[in-house]
Amino acid sequence: MKTATPGHQAHHQFDDAERAAVYRNILARRDVRGQFLPEPVADDMLARILTAAHFAPSVGFMQPWSFVLVRDQAVKQRVHDAFTLANAEAAQMFEGKQREVYSGLRLQGILEAPINLCITCDRDRAGPVVIGRTHIKAMDLYSSVCAVQNLWLAARAEGLGVGWVSIFRQSAIREILSLPERVMAVAYLCIGHVSHFFDQPELQTAGWRQRLPLDELVHFDGWGGEHADAESLRAELRAAQALAARGLPPL
CATH class of the missing domain: 3.40.109.10 (NADH Oxidase)
Structure with a gap:
């Protein structure tokens, strides 16, 4: 399976203002x-x-x-x-x-x-x-x-x-x-x-x-499963949820 290059990502991704508007809408x-x-x-x-x-x-x-x-x-x-x-x-x-x-x-x-x-x-x-x-x-x-x-x-x-x-x-x-x-x-x-x-x-x-902690709701390759890189993602999830709780887009 081919991995998308940064060029492909830039082609399909909304610009920063458009993405922020989408996330703001969801959070509001x-x-x-x-x-x-x-x-x-x-x-x-x-x-x-x-x-x-x-x-x-x-x-x-x-x-x-x-x-x-x-x-x-x-x-x-x-x-x-x-x-x-x-x-x-x-x-x-x-x-x-x-x-x-x-x-x-x-x-x-x-x-x-x-x-x-x-x-x-x-x-x-x-x-x-x-x-x-x-x-x-x-x-x-x-x-x-x-x-x-x-x-x-x-x-x-x-x-x-x-x-x-x-x-x-x-x-x-x-x-x-x-x-x-x-x-x-x-x-x-x-x-x-x-x-x-x-x-x-x-x-x-x-x-x-209260809103549940998102990082505790993510499993890897099966219920209760873990992964070697799990903590890196969980840290990103915690940071994104902290921003979202303040109404800020997790960009």
């Missing part, structure tokens, strides 16, 4: 819950972030996603009711201090966000046999999640906030949005302009969980 992305403004999202901006989602990678190029836009307040209210019911059930699954913290968390912006968007997965879109999904049937669902991430990053670049709401029963969303049986709701997103973005994820600030 947040799950937005309570900062939505009533200002509408312009159609051209909405078109751009939906296009970004549509250009996500998909196994077998099956493009299993569809996008259900929700602007009607009555539909939002039904979704909010479904969330409220499930959220009360979820609170009972935690105990002691965790239940207290959970009950104080803001976990959605369904009614406040100008746009709600359900990204779905049509599991039959490319037929019964799909390249790359022959042995792992969930690859279509994973592909749809790539569309979610593309949209989320594009929205952050546009200055839009996105919040992923996952606390409701699938059957409730299917009924409210009249989804066909073959279509699964993968992500229900709240989208809109926001008053501000938090410096750190809200669950981290609330003490729910």
Whole structure:
């Protein structure tokens, strides 16, 4: 296998400013819950972030996603009711201090966000046999999640906030949005302009969980495996994560 020369790298690599913008976008992305403004999202901006989602990678190029836009307040209210019911059930699954913290968390912006968007997965879109999904049937669902991430990053670049709401029963969303049986709701997103973005994820600030050390999550040639050069990479990982924790691109 040929090793890429520095010339090849320079030809394919973005310049420093472009790379910094990509990493800054990733590091600045947040799950937005309570900062939505009533200002509408312009159609051209909405078109751009939906296009970004549509250009996500998909196994077998099956493009299993569809996008259900929700602007009607009555539909939002039904979704909010479904969330409220499930959220009360979820609170009972935690105990002691965790239940207290959970009950104080803001976990959605369904009614406040100008746009709600359900990204779905049509599991039959490319037929019964799909390249790359022959042995792992969930690859279509994973592909749809790539569309979610593309949209989320594009929205952050546009200055839009996105919040992923996952606390409701699938059957409730299917009924409210009249989804066909073959279509699964993968992500229900709240989208809109926001008053501000938090410096750190809200669950981290609330003490729910902290970001795990990346250098402890990397294995070599198998789970738990090590390598002679492992410490060199782990040092680079620690340095990159330290920069990222301060919102600085790990360049």
